[in-house]
Amino acid sequence: MSKEFDVVVIGGGPGGYVAAIRASQLGFNTACIDATSDKDGKASLGGTCLNVGCIPSKALLQSSENYFNAAHHFGDHGISTGTLKMDVAKMLARKQEIITKNTGGIAYLFKKNKVTSFHGVGAFKAKAGDAYVLEAKLADGSVEEITAKHVIIATGSSVRQLPGVTIDNHLVLDNEGALAIPAVPKRLGVIGAGVIGLEMGSVWKRLGSEVTVLEAMPTFLGAADEQVAREAKKFLTKETGLVINTGVKIGEIKTGKKDVTVHWTDVAGTEQVSVFDKLVVAIGRVPNTSGLNADAVGLKLTERGQIDVNDDCQSNLPNVWAIGDVVRGPMLAHKASDEGVAVAERIAGQHPHIDFNNIPWVIYTSPEIAWVGKTEEQLKAAGVEYKKGQFLFSANGRALALGEGKGFVKMLADKTTDRILGVHIVGPFASELIAEAVVAMEFNASSEDIARIVHAHPSLSEALHEAALACDKRGLHS
Ligand code: FAD
Ligand code: NAI
Numbered sequence: 202m203s204k205e206f207d208v209v210v211i212g213g214g215p216g217g218y219v220a221a222i223r224a225s226q227l228g229f230n231t232a233c234i235d236a237t238s239d240k241d242g243k244a245s246l247g248g249t250c251l252n253v254g255c256i257p258s259k260a261l262l263q264s265s266e267n268y269f270n271a272a273h274h275f276g277d278h279g280i281s282t283g284t285l286k287m288d289v290a291k292m293l294a295r296k297q298e299i300i301t302k303n304t305g306g307i308a309y310l311f312k313k314n315k316v317t318s319f320h321g322v323g324a325f326k327a328k329a330g331d332a333y334v335l336e337a338k339l340a341d342g343s344v345e346e347i348t349a350k351h352v353i354i355a356t357g358s359s360v361r362q363l364p365g366v367t368i369d370n371h372l373v374l375d376n377e378g379a380l381a382i383p384a385v386p387k388r389l390g391v392i393g394a395g396v397i398g399l400e401m402g403s404v405w406k407r408l409g410s411e412v413t414v415l416e417a418m419p420t421f422l423g424a425a426d427e428q429v430a431r432e433a434k435k436f437l438t439k440e441t442g443l444v445i446n447t448g449v450k451i452g453e454i455k456t457g458k459k460d461v462t463v464h465w466t467d468v469a470g471t472e473q474v475s476v477f478d479k480l481v482v483a484i485g486r487v488p489n490t491s492g493l494n495a496d497a498v499g500l501k502l503t504e505r506g507q508i509d510v511n512d513d514c515q516s517n518l519p520n521v522w523a524i525g526d527v528v529r530g531p532m533l534a535h536k537a538s539d540e541g542v543a544v545a546e547r548i549a550g551q552h553p554h555i556d557f558n559n560i561p562w563v564i565y566t567s568p569e570i571a572w573v574g575k576t577e578e579q580l581k582a583a584g585v586e587y588k589k590g591q592f593l594f595s596a597n598g599r600a601l602a603l604g605e606g607k608g609f610v611k612m613l614a615d616k617t618t619d620r621i622l623g624v625h626i627v628g629p630f631a632s633e634l635i636a637e638a639v640v641a642m643e644f645n646a647s648s649e650d651i652a653r654i655v656h657a658h659p660s661l662s663e664a665l666h667e668a669a670l671a672c673d674k675r676g677l678h679s
Pocket of ligand 1: 355
């Protein structure tokens with residue numbers, strides 16, 4: 202017998218689980234089918250983000266930062282520690298506890314909001330009048346037929362494979378393996394100086410690995426503002442100690458019994474050979490659509506394999522929606538969640554709006570990197586006249602007290618209207634500071650608005666205040 206729902210979400214990551222909760226809040230009889238299992242084969246909701254992405258990576262970044270600070274910075278405070286020891290197994294167990302708390306939290310929220318949860322792989326079977334028949338192959342081996350008036354696809358993404366290289370998560374690792382290395386490797390190679398490469402490279406470098414990053418593009422962090430990328434590269438190489446090679450071409454990769462040999466050509470065209478104890482491959486991610494049986498209902502994909510949707514996340518099929526990493530736009534958890542809320546509300550006849558120009562980016566390295574809106578390069582290319590205000594954390598008292606007086610805040614505002622067009626931060630707690638800029642931009646604030654708002658003293662947020670003042674050349678501490 203087919204089970205019938207108003208809304209069925211396929212995928213229980215930050216896009217899918219949030220969409221399911223919101224749909225249920227709006228009065229729809231809602232189900233979510235999610236395939237992810239924990240090591241015991243039990244359902245583990247939360248998708249890539251909670252299981253093998255955002256949350257575990259931040260847990261390891263925190264542990265490794267604590268270790269690094271104890272080794273290199275506690276002395277500045279007059280604290281001596283004796284010989285430091287790193288218990289990697291304990292660090293990984295802590296990470297796992299955090300994952301379990303979070304994924305269990307989603308199961309609790311599903312119960313609280315009366316979302317029916319299916320643990321298995323969901324796919325289209327047929328169209329039945331205005332509804333869709335789905336098939337869920339459940340983890341216990343049974344198959345469930347489910348009918349849905351609305352389908353929200355939130356199947357996320359998986360690691361992009363490097364041709365000719367097998368990820369075994371023993372010697373050659375994707376994000377899952379990089380988050381679970383059982384002992385600090387002496388030599389760690391990372392292919393791709395993107396967000397995962399830099400975050401994971403930082404974790405293992407801080408714990409003592411020699412980390413070599415091999416990046417194909419000649420530029421570093423091409424999506425970031427150039428000045429921020431330059432400053433970040435300086436800190437990541439000089440302070441964190443990552444060796445970052447840009448403009449490389451990866452050649453043959455040979456996996457031995459205990460190590461991996463990578464042949465590569467450097468930017469000058471010289472052949473190089475590096476031997477690593479572990480190699481992380483982080484060269485981007487591809488949308489998960491292969492298990493959906495999209496052809497059964499004529500669901501259209503783009504040339505890049507994403508589900509083809511409009512700005513409202515509607516696919517080519519009536520009442521079939523798609524959100525998060527499986528569609529266009531940045532692969533970020535908060536973007537996925539916001540799309541999930543918006544789709545549930547659209548199904549309910551509401552008219553939510555997402556400002557795609559106002560999605561914050563954060564890279565959790567040390568120092569952190571965060572931005573929202575346009576870069577200087579984008580404004581120049583678009584011929585927009587702008588003014589710029591900048592403030593260094595080295596002149597911020599709180600940053601100095603934290604021992605984090607590096608980096609800066611840069612604000613870009615329209616030369617004529619003074620409307621804020623972009624804010625770029627490299628420095629302490631950039632991930633938190635960027636929220637003020639996001640709110641300001643959402644409300645079309647001017648740099649003058651931020652300049653006239655009282656900011657607590659001493660606080661890192663004063664750097665944003667000063668950057669706003671500097672837009673009109675009236676900075677008080679610079
Ligand atoms: P996912 O989280 O990928 O969830 C999709 C779910 O669908 C999975 O559980 C999958 O098993 C399931 N699924 C797939 N196909 C089927 C099917 N046919 N049937 C049933 N279930 C299916 N983003 C940030 O914003 N901040 C960060 O700090 C951050 N850190 C990251 C760190 C790492 C190491 C990685 C890899 C990613 C990180 N991201 C971060 C990106 C973030 O994880 C993704 O953007 C986000 O998880 C996308 O959410 P989603 O719901 O679209 O998909
Ligand atoms: P990415 O797109 O950030 O970086 C991939 C890098 O690999 C690029 O710099 C690219 O030029 C390089 N590359 C591609 N092919 C290559 C090759 N053959 N040889 C060498 N270099 C090559 O992708 P990444 O790091 O895999 O992360 C995937 C996504 O996950 C990110 O784009 C981001 O959306 C999300 N993420 C977000 C985080 C955050 O918000 N803090 C943290 C981690 C991931």
